Amino acid sequence: MSRFFVDETAVKGGMIEITDRDDLKHLSKVLRLAAGDEIDVSDSREYEYRVKLTEVTAEKAAGHIIDKQKFAREPETLVTLYQGIPKQGKMEEIIQKSIELGVNRIVPVFTERTVVKDTGGLEKKVQRWRKVASETVKQCRRGIIPEVSEPLTFIQLTEELKKPCYDAVLLLYEEEDKSTIKDGLKDAVNGTVGYGFKVRTTALIVGPEGGFSKEEAEQLQLSGAESVSLGAAILRTETAGPAAIAMVMYELEL
Numbered sequence: 001m002s003r004f005f006v007d008e009t010a011v012k013g014g015m016i017e018i019t020d021r022d023d024l025k026h027l028s029k030v031l032r033l034a035a036g037d038e039i040d041v042s043d044s045r046e047y048e049y050r051v052k053l054t055e056v057t058a059e060k061a062a063g064h065i066i067d068k069q070k071f072a073r074e075p076e077t078l079v080t081l082y083q084g085i086p087k088q089g090k091m092e093e094i095i096q097k098s099i100e101l102g103v104n105r106i107v108p109v110f111t112e113r114t115v116v117k118d119t120g121g122l123e124k125k126v127q128r129w130r131k132v133a134s135e136t137v138k139q140c141r142r143g144i145i146p147e148v149s150e151p152l153t154f155i156q157l158t159e160e161l162k163k164p165c166y167d168a169v170l171l172l173y174e175e176e177d178k179s180t181i182k183d184g185l186k187d188a189v190n191g192t193v194g195y196g197f198k199v200r201t202t203a204l205i206v207g208p209e210g211g212f213s214k215e216e217a218e219q220l221q222l223s224g225a226e227s228v229s230l231g232a233a234i235l236r237t238e239t240a241g242p243a244a245i246a247m248v249m250y251e252l253e254l
Contacts, residue, residue, distance in 0.1 A: 011043055082157060090238045092128070110151060167197075171225040181230070
């Protein structure tokens with residue numbers, strides 16, 4: 001069943017309208033759907049709908065809602081991945097695998113050892129990354145399209161981490177040889193006053209090729225991040241983030 005995404009304002013009076021040009025082209029030219037066919041539609045916030053099409057034109061597709069359900073494939077745990085920008089096409093692979101594993105937000109970060117520089121083409125790269133996110137979600141049938149944020153400088157990252165946004169902030173650091181992701185999540189619970197607390201929001205911080213410098217790691221720790229290890233092996237940057245997301249989901253969701 002084909003899945004499309006709309007803003008919640010497109011859901012009105014038992015009807016849904018799709019007006020995105022790319023979606024209309026895919027719906028009519030590629031899938032060759034017409035009035036009477038059924039599609040799945042997400043409102044990108046909370047609900048997914050089964051819709052029976054009543055109209056397909058070059059300007060819009062519309063249909064009656066025949067079923068409404070809360071998202072069935074969205075984790076309760078909200079994971080943000082702060083990813084040191086890697087070289088070549090690795091960012092696209094990171095986005096794909098992270099979304100398949102349940103990430104909620106991806107934030108590219110310029111660090112000391114980032115090879116890629118912003119020479120004026122960054123906006124197009126971000127647009128491409130967001131398109132990859134949208135395509136990946138449709139393939140794995142999640143209910144939302146995770147946000148791919150505008151890139152941050154390292155200083156902007158440390159400032160953002162100082163805000164009380166996350167229950168746990170974990171720095172994946174190759175020099176750490178004691179604390180694990182499980183330890184970091186337990187520390188977040190033990191350090192919180194209150195009965196029945198559960199980690200809901202987690203930030204994972206991954207360096208680019210070459211990782212973080214010692215000075216950067218120290219600054220991140222001073223900003224509230226706890227350094228954790230992914231094991232004895234040193235993982236590639238395109239492997240570390242998705243591996244950590246899978247570990248967090250196993251600990252908190254299963």
